[in-house]
Amino acid sequence: MRRFKKISNAFIFEAAVSREAAERKLVGDLLGLFGGRIRPIIAHLIESGSFTREDIREAEKILLDHESKGEAR
Numbered sequence: 001m002r003r004f005k006k007i008s009n010a011f012i013f014e015a016a017v018s019r020e021a022a023e024r025k026l027v028g029d030l031l032g033l034f035g036g037r038i039r040p041i042i043a044h045l046i047e048s049g050s051f052t053r054e055d056i057r058e059a060e061k062i063l064l065d066h067e068s069k070g071e072a073r
Contacts, residue, residue: 006012015022034040045051 030041031038042051
């Protein structure tokens with residue numbers, strides 16, 4: 001966060017990085033904790049009920065789109 005402006009006694013702040021950049025860093029840090037392995041994370045999300053079949057279908061669509069653009073690993 002960085003100070004954007006001051007109004008009377010109040011300071012107005014704005015984000016220093018975009019939400020997307022913050023999300024990418026957070027996910028990267030999380031993957032780092034698991035040695036880059038995503039399976040333990042997905043297993044936890046499924047077991048906790050946070051990862052649904054709809055999420056799986058959406059992930060498959062994203063993966064297929066990613067692969068069709070030649071961006072696969």
